[in-house]
Amino acid sequence: MYDHTKIEACWQKFWADEGLFQNVAGGQADSKKDKMFLLFAFAYPSGSGLHVGHVESNTALDMMARYWRMNGKQVMFPVGWDAFGLPAENYAIKTGIPPAQTTRDAINTFRGQIQRLAISYDWAGEIATSHPGYYRWTQWLFLKLYEKGLAYKAPGLVNWCPSCQTVLANEQVVDGKCERCETQVIQRSLEQWYFKITKYKDELISGLDQVDWPSATKQQQINWIGKKKGIDITYQIEDEQGRAIGDVTCFSTRPDTNFGATFVVLAPEHKLAIKIAKQKKEMAKYLATASHKTELERQQEGQKKTGVFTGWYAINNLTNKRMPVWISDFVLGGFGTGAVVGVPSHDRRDFEFAKVYNLEVKPVVRHQELTEYRSYLMGVDSVTDQELTKLGISFALEGKKARKLTIPASKYHQYQQLIREKLTAGFWNEVIGNEIWFCFKNKTGQVTELVLDASNWDQVAELCHQYNSDSIEKTQNPWLYLASNSWYTDLMIQETAGVTINSDFLNGLETHQAIEKMMDYLEEKGWGKRVTTYKLRDWLISRQRYWGAPIPIVYDPEGKPHPVKNEHLPWLLPEDVDFKPTGESPLKSSQEFFERTERLYGKGWTPEVDTMDTFVDSSWYYLRYTDPRNEQEFASPDKLKQWSPVDFYMIGQEHIVLHLLYSRFFTKFLRDEGYLNFDEPFLKMRHQGMILGPNGKKMSKSKGNVITPDEVIEKFGADTLRLYEMFMGPIDADKPWDARAVIGIYKFLKKIHGLAESQLANHLDLAIDRSLDSNRAIASNPQPWSAKDGRQKFHQTLQKVTQDIPQLKFNTAIASMMELVNVWEKTDKILREDWENFVLMLAPFAPFLAEDIYQQMKQAKAKLNSSPDSQCSSVHLASWPQADSELAQDEQIIIPIQINGKVRAQLEWSSAEIDNKSKVLETARALPQLKHWLDGQTVKKEIYVPGKIVNFVTVAKMKID
RNA sequence: GCCGAAGUGGCGGAAUGGUAGACGCGAGAGACUUAAAAUCUCUUUCAUGCAAAUGAGUGUGGGUUCGAUUCCCUCCUUCGGCACCA
Numbered sequence A: 001m002y003d004h005t006k007i008e009a010c011w012q013k014f015w016a017d018e019g020l021f022q023n024v025a026g027g028q029a030d031s032k033k034d035k036m037f038l039l040f041a042f043a044y045p046s047g048s049g050l051h052v053g054h055v056e057s058n059t060a061l062d063m064m065a066r067y068w069r070m071n072g073k074q075v076m077f078p079v080g081w082d083a084f085g086l087p088a089e090n091y092a093i094k095t096g097i098p099p100a101q102t103t104r105d106a107i108n109t110f111r112g113q114i115q116r117l118a119i120s121y122d123w124a125g126e127i128a129t130s131h132p133g134y135y136r137w138t139q140w141l142f143l144k145l146y147e148k149g150l151a152y153k154a155p156g157l158v159n160w161c162p163s164c165q166t167v168l169a170n171e172q173v174v175d176g177k178c179e180r181c182e183t184q185v186i187q188r189s190l191e192q193w194y195f196k197i198t199k200y201k202d203e204l205i206s207g208l209d210q211v212d213w214p215s216a217t218k219q220q221q222i223n224w225i226g227k228k229k230g231i232d233i234t235y236q237i238e239d240e241q242g243r244a245i246g247d248v249t250c251f252s253t254r255p256d257t258n259f260g261a262t263f264v265v266l267a268p269e270h271k272l273a274i275k276i277a278k279q280k281k282e283m284a285k286y287l288a289t290a291s292h293k294t295e296l297e298r299q300q301e302g303q304k305k306t307g308v309f310t311g312w313y314a315i316n317n318l319t320n321k322r323m324p325v326w327i328s329d330f331v332l333g334g335f336g337t338g339a340v341v342g343v344p345s346h347d348r349r350d351f352e353f354a355k356v357y358n359l360e361v362k363p364v365v366r367h368q369e370l371t372e373y374r375s376y377l378m379g380v381d382s383v384t385d386q387e388l389t390k391l392g393i394s395f396a397l398e399g400k401k402a403r404k405l406t407i408p409a410s411k412y413h414q415y416q417q418l419i420r421e422k423l424t425a426g427f428w429n430e431v432i433g434n435e436i437w438f439c440f441k442n443k444t445g446q447v448t449e450l451v452l453d454a455s456n457w458d459q460v461a462e463l464c465h466q467y468n469s470d471s472i473e474k475t476q477n478p479w480l481y482l483a484s485n486s487w488y489t490d491l492m493i494q495e496t497a498g499v500t501i502n503s504d505f506l507n508g509l510e511t512h513q514a515i516e517k518m519m520d521y522l523e524e525k526g527w528g529k530r531v532t533t534y535k536l537r538d539w540l541i542s543r544q545r546y547w548g549a550p551i552p553i554v555y556d557p558e559g560k561p562h563p564v565k566n567e568h569l570p571w572l573l574p575e576d577v578d579f580k581p582t583g584e585s586p587l588k589s590s591q592e593f594f595e596r597t598e599r600l601y602g603k604g605w606t607p608e609v610d611t612m613d614t615f616v617d618s619s620w621y622y623l624r625y626t627d628p629r630n631e632q633e634f635a636s637p638d639k640l641k642q643w644s645p646v647d648f649y650m651i652g653q654e655h656i657v658l659h660l661l662y663s664r665f666f667t668k669f670l671r672d673e674g675y676l677n678f679d680e681p682f683l684k685m686r687h688q689g690m691i692l693g694p695n696g697k698k699m700s701k702s703k704g705n706v707i708t709p710d711e712v713i714e715k716f717g718a719d720t721l722r723l724y725e726m727f728m729g730p731i732d733a734d735k736p737w738d739a740r741a742v743i744g745i746y747k748f749l750k751k752i753h754g755l756a757e758s759q760l761a762n763h764l765d766l767a768i769d770r771s772l773d774s775n776r777a778i779a780s781n782p783q784p785w786s787a788k789d790g791r792q793k794f795h796q797t798l799q800k801v802t803q804d805i806p807q808l809k810f811n812t813a814i815a816s817m818m819e820l821v822n823v824w825e826k827t828d829k830i831l832r833e834d835w836e837n838f839v840l841m842l843a844p845f846a847p848f849l850a851e852d853i854y855q856q857m858k859q860a861k862a863k864l865n866s867s868p869d870s871q872c873s874s875v876h877l878a879s880w881p882q883a884d885s886e887l888a889q890d891e892q893i894i895i896p897i898q899i900n901g902k903v904r905a906q907l908e909w910s911s912a913e914i915d916n917k918s919k920v921l922e923t924a925r926a927l928p929q930l931k932h933w934l935d936g937q938t939v940k941k942e943i944y945v946p947g948k949i950v951n952f953v954t955v956a957k958m959k960i961d
Numbered sequence B: 001g002c003c004g005a006a007g008u009g010g011c012g013g014a015a016u017g018g019u020a021g022a023c024g025c026g027a028g029a030g031a032c033u034u035a036a037a038a039u040c041u042c043u044u045u046c047a048u049g050c051a052a053a054u055g056a057g058u059g060u061g062g063g064u065u066c067g068a069u070u071c072c073c074u075c076c077u078u079c080g081g082c083a084c085c086a
Helices: A004-018 A052-070 A086-095 A099-116 A132-147 A197-210 A215-225 A255-260 A271-279 A281-292 A295-301 A348-357 A385-390 A409-423 A457-468 A478-484 A486-492 A511-525 A591-601 A614-618 A637-643 A657-672 A709-716 A718-727 A742-764 A766-770 A774-780 A788-807 A810-826 A832-842 A847-865 A917-925 A928-934
Strands: A035-040 A074-076 A151-161 A166-168 A186-195 A228-239 A244-252 A263-266 A308-316 A321-327 A339-342 A372-377 A394-397 A403-408 A428-432 A435-441 A447-453 A528-533 A553-555 A561-563 A648-650 A892-899 A902-910 A937-945 A949-956
Touching: A004 A099, A004 A718, A004 A847, A035 A052, A035 A637, A052 A074, A052 A648, A052 A709, A052 A718, A052 A788, A086 A099, A099 A709, A132 A151, A132 A561, A132 A614, A132 A657, A197 A215, A197 A657, A215 A657, A228 A255, A228 A321, A228 A511, A244 A263, A244 A271, A244 A339, A255 A511, A263 A348, A271 A281, A271 A308, A281 A308, A281 A321, A321 A339, A339 A348, A511 A528, A614 A657, A709 A718, A709 A742, A718 A742, A718 A810, A718 A847, A742 A810, A742 A832, A742 A847, A788 A810, A788 A832, A810 A832, A832 A847, A892 A917, A892 A928, A902 A917, A902 A928, A917 A928, A917 A937, A917 A949, A928 A937, A928 A949
Parallel strands: A035 A074, A035 A648, A263 A321, A892 A949
Antiparallel strands: A151 A166, A151 A186, A228 A244, A228 A308, A228 A528, A263 A339, A308 A321, A372 A403, A394 A403, A428 A435, A435 A447, A553 A561, A892 A902, A937 A949
């Protein structure tokens, strides 16, 4: 009887008493062993306790930890808590219970739950970011950055919830609303502390080459940093009368289109825009509405463009054209220079803006080499799919009549004429430069071809009216019509490269060459300067929050900031605070905090009342793990060198961008300061997928689809829970919970337990136990050992499991162990050696059951030998078994025989003769099952892939009459 | 719109160029049982067929190959991230 509750309670206590795997970080290192630093993503100890998602990643890492230990590695597997944060503070606001208390309770709950799961953490080195012994070093890190000029104070915009009277993190703003009370969030300007992460922007990109991370994660980091090369072009500005006003600088990645520039747009935040707003009421009004727009309003407005004309003109030196200067909120103040030059012919947004205010459009790129050519066709019957697909042209059916045609650019020119011929029955059009080609069947059935000049508004409008009179209004501005046709704007998109036209010295150049030539030209003339822009901003770390590490800064009576002195660290978080949100930092309400500052620094001195973003705490914790109790340093150089960097990091996809970026930033900073000797903190990383509710949706209390680990442990035990979560599918995939499928794992463990009982009986049978030398038993007497299959299967399984664990393919490892158990169940005897090795193999997966079986075997042996085996006190200290590849090999293999790629027969073949190609083919050809398929056929080609497949390619014999 | 990931039985999934559906769940049939539970045995991609067998089949349509779930192109769908980023 498999009593999981009893077994698990018993061995959990045993391991705790033995102190198994404890004190790794603090203990002495074994220089002969390779180290392996496994890191679990810092968890926030929420009040609701451990959920099944935590179980997944914890278990996967624990299995690796146990596997590597058994394979002779020195494993660092630490645990800690990202204990500062909002939920505890919000709870305090509601209930008045101090966050320190709720956090402590939550950690205790988590610890108990994790221990029940047999996660083999080194609890002796447990850390929590809210502990003064930890945040003292967070503050030290801040001061180090401050000392080096990488922590600075500046005015900045924050998300402000007027109802909660507090600042919100970006993650707490959902669709422009406060996550909790759904009030519109507004932007407020406050003096804030920043970390200068941008110092490392380039290395944060290039460093990714050194690490083994999922490529998608790397890509996201790169996108976030958003490096772009372009040029800043400066234009002189004058007013209506030609009087100089100043200049404006515009950032552009496509200066090759500058001959097509027809206007300039300033962001409402631009200093010239603010300047003119002081003079003209109309401008001031526009700026005011733009700045009061909420995120939500912006989203609802969509792409609708609005703006005001300043009455100024920017001079385009290339053409000497006077370009009107506008102000519009589609230009962002925070990106580039806050001003853009409008090239409506090759930029969608510029085009839309030009459309609204009827500004000039001048094409300067001919899309000769389209990457894709599209035309919309109606009622095409004359062309068969086959004909076109032969040409490399593919069709997609869209509804019944219209079809979309896609032609690779390389093939378009080659087949242009042919395609036109074939498609004249339909209606199609294309745009080449500023020419629009129409080919259509008109109302009388005649086929007409028309070439229009895109700048000839009347002609285009007339045509539109003629053929689309019911759907589109004839307007004064034919661009409106053109813009309403997706095919037109598709072809006008700015990213499309082509050949430059209407552009003086750039004419005929391909886009990339044209960009370079124009940049050279502008720099030579002194009108522009090459620049690289980044999306990455400095890291705003101030939070007007209580439950975080205080920023270790004090202000003198003049308000000048000074660092808190080293001997005053940790700069303790005060306890006498009012949690109720007032719009100011809660620390401001602490009498003790202010008294302390005056006492230590003098009268009139005040403390900084903001706390640090919790990301600061969690971006260096992996370093603290190497030396968690050090009171002199954040970690000793020795310990850092011995353990770091992290060899394997398991973390969810949800916070990969910011946390990883910040961690890498700290690593690079500390390296530059001489504390670390490596560039990247996490060498290898993988992401666990999400465990979804039984309905395939994300688990949430409100949806009522939450599965708690406790209920599963109660019913089936922790071993079952561990195995089930690993068996669900690939570790990195999102997987729905299937409450019924858990039983399959439980049955598997029950079978193992049953086998263990009968094995134990065998152990007590001296006759079997003593006479056994495994190999001899097989060789000399194969017959009584019907377990031969079992032996082979065991070694095959051991091979598979040994390969799968380091690759995190736990699901297939478990499946192969199930196969083995199924085979063993059918044989009457299992070789003792194999069984013992199986228990070792089981240990990382089901640590409780494996320990139980192992200890019972030990006891039984001790009784027999009366010499207790004192070497290993636990199965988890044993060595990983070695697979015997000879035993694992099949003597006979099955080779499938194909005729023209279809399996028609199977050939049983000795693996010794696997390379004898001619004999294999000869035997295969003679197989009776193939007669039917080979009669009347000539074998054109014979393929034999050793041990894998035989394929005969045949053609029908010509009849000779 | 851009970037990224993914699409295989009733379900979770396996197979990374070589017999598609391992393993598990569910379902069906049977054995044991007074009965139920538990356990065991067999069947379970679809179509035709009593069966043997034959054909089809990994989102769509093509390509490369003796052979494609796997590699290449196209389109469709779903999910994740970014987004008036010049």
